[in-house]
Amino acid sequence: MASTAITADTAAVFHLEEEHAHAEGGSTMLGFWLYLMSDCLIFAMLFAAFGVLGGNYAAGPAPKDLFDLGLVAVNTTMLLLSSITYGFAMLTMDKGRVGATQGWLAVTMLFGLAFLSIELSEFAHMIHEGATPQRSAFLSSFFTLVGTHGLHVTFGIVWMVTLMVQVARHGLIEANRRRLMCLSMFWHFLDVVWIGVFTFVYLMGTLR
């Protein structure tokens, strides 16, 4: 038995002694990427549910009656612009310019807020017209899928505010750079999911 080898005079060692030291946060990026992949699976389930139920209108409103593609195009533009401005924030972070980084983060946050407010006004308009999540299987799966994406964007904005406070207090230290890079992956990932949403839900729904 391996456990009998531990005697009172030798301290218990729970790691390989030859294991080299890891830099703090060295595996954070891979771990965060794995989280994003699991998040991707959540969205895959919601897309599958929408794909199956998206045609069941229960004699209620269909996508053609509800969706305003012009508004969706504006919304997509907001998210795309926020992606590129976050990219600029990362580039200025690389150069160590705190003020410019904060500025680009603020611009990104404003685009994110614009996206959210357009989406919420769209939801409010739909609910006002009686197209509530309870109306049909199509609307249930629509609100679940698009709402989950909107919730992700909301938490992304909360995270962004938190990091702006962190950067303001501690500057662009190594830990803050790592956090900003995680948020960068999260934010760009949400844009990738949105490509699926506007194609699969809005454009294909209007074609149906």
Added chain:
Amino acid sequence: MSAHDHAGHDHAHGGAAHGSLRGYLIGFFLSVILTAIPFWLVMDGVIDNKQATAVIVMAFAVVQIIVHMIFFLHMNPASEGGWSMLALIFTVILVVIVLSGSLWVMYHLNANMMPAVHEMRQMP
């Protein structure tokens, strides 16, 4: 594949590259074009055949997702020693199985369902 510029960033993260200004701008312009064309196709009804439009729109989405992966998420086979690419491939396989499997099974369930009561009444 490790020949992308890290733009003065220290390498503590083992290859989590940030890309360059040029990379971000190329990605942005590509995704603007790849977004605008599908919207134009659907909103103006450029192609009469709806099925053909749907296939083209889907193809644009796939290309745009790849563009975002490369230029914004800086995906490349070398990042994190290949582990992030491996995780991505695994996830894509799962997503394809989930999506195509669900749609296929549920479509055939609908097509092969017992006819509803009102349809049975009309049978001879």
